[in-house]
Amino acid sequence: xxxxxxxxxxxxxxxxxxxxxxxxxxxxxxxxxxxxxxxxxxxxxxxxxxxxxxxxxxxxxxxxxxxxxxxxxxxxxxxxxxxxxxxxxxxxxxxxxxxxxxxxxxxxxxxxxxxx
Amino acid sequence: xxxxxxxxxxxxxxxxxxxxxxxxxxxxxxxxxxxxxxxxxxxxxxxxxxxxxxxxxxxxxxxxxxxxxxxxxxxxxxxxxxxxxxxxxxxxxxxxxxxxxxxxxxxxxxxxxxx
Numbered sequence: 001x002x003x004x005x006x007x008x009x010x011x012x013x014x015x016x017x018x019x020x021x022x023x024x025x026x027x028x029x030x031x032x033x034x035x036x037x038x039x040x041x042x043x044x045x046x047x048x049x050x051x052x053x054x055x056x057x058x059x060x061x062x063x064x065x066x067x068x069x070x071x072x073x074x075x076x077x078x079x080x081x082x083x084x085x086x087x088x089x090x091x092x093x094x095x096x097x098x099x100x101x102x103x104x105x106x107x108x109x110x111x112x113x114x115x116x
Numbered sequence: 117x118x119x120x121x122x123x124x125x126x127x128x129x130x131x132x133x134x135x136x137x138x139x140x141x142x143x144x145x146x147x148x149x150x151x152x153x154x155x156x157x158x159x160x161x162x163x164x165x166x167x168x169x170x171x172x173x174x175x176x177x178x179x180x181x182x183x184x185x186x187x188x189x190x191x192x193x194x195x196x197x198x199x200x201x202x203x204x205x206x207x208x209x210x211x212x213x214x215x216x217x218x219x220x221x222x223x224x225x226x227x228x229x230x231x
Contacts, residue, residue, distance in 0.1 A: 004158075006158075008156055041225070042224060042225070043120075043206050043208075043222030043223050043224050043225055044159070044206070044222050045221075045222065046219050046220070046221075049219075088158065088159070103161065103164070103174075104159075104161075104220065106158040106159040106160075107158055108156055108157060108158040109156075109158055
């Protein structure tokens with residue numbers, strides 16, 4: 001079983017839809033959870049991060065972590081064509097300094113298309 | 117502030133050739149990373165560095181070498197290129213701040229084809 005599983009899609013939704021992107025993981029040491037967005041032919045950029053369990057909201061984006069189920073989600077409300085990108089989940093364990101480790105484990109990414 | 121820059125953007129190599137992928141950052145970050153991204157395979161860590169003069173292997177280091185003589189630069193060397201090294205290579209950097217997780221800033225990538 002891979003450490004991080006993510007459905008590669010592609011996922012195609014109409015503009016204005018609510019999008020749900022998910023990852024599952026097997027390593028119970030993971031405590032820091034991130035979502036990166038990658039536009040075509042660009043480098044990934046950090047979209048959101050959460051520590052431990054719970055929800056975090058930032059505008060139209062909500063990141064959700066369920067450590068008991070080893071499951072994380074990213075919800076996009078009122079999706080826009082500009083949200084069309086590949087979304088990668090990433091996670092890390094606690095590092096030696098007490099903060100998140102610098103070594104991230106990435107999912108394969110889900111390609112999202114928002115159709116006008 | 118240019119962030120993380122990478123050169124070249126594209127390169128085609130013949131089997132057995134060597135090349136160096138350049139990476140530079142102007143954010144004074146201590147930590148730098150090299151990843152490769154194959155289609156549908158996510159990002160795999162090749163090498164990383166926690167400061168000038170200190171480097172270590174990641175998940176897929178075979179066929180690559182790195183050096184870190186300055187804080188700003190972190191070149192990746194490919195010796196004896198093989199078709200399996202055809203990929204998109206990303207350099208990233210981050211700073212360490214106690215208590216929160218690390219934000220890695222990525223460069224635009226180098227698309228390498230080995231024929």
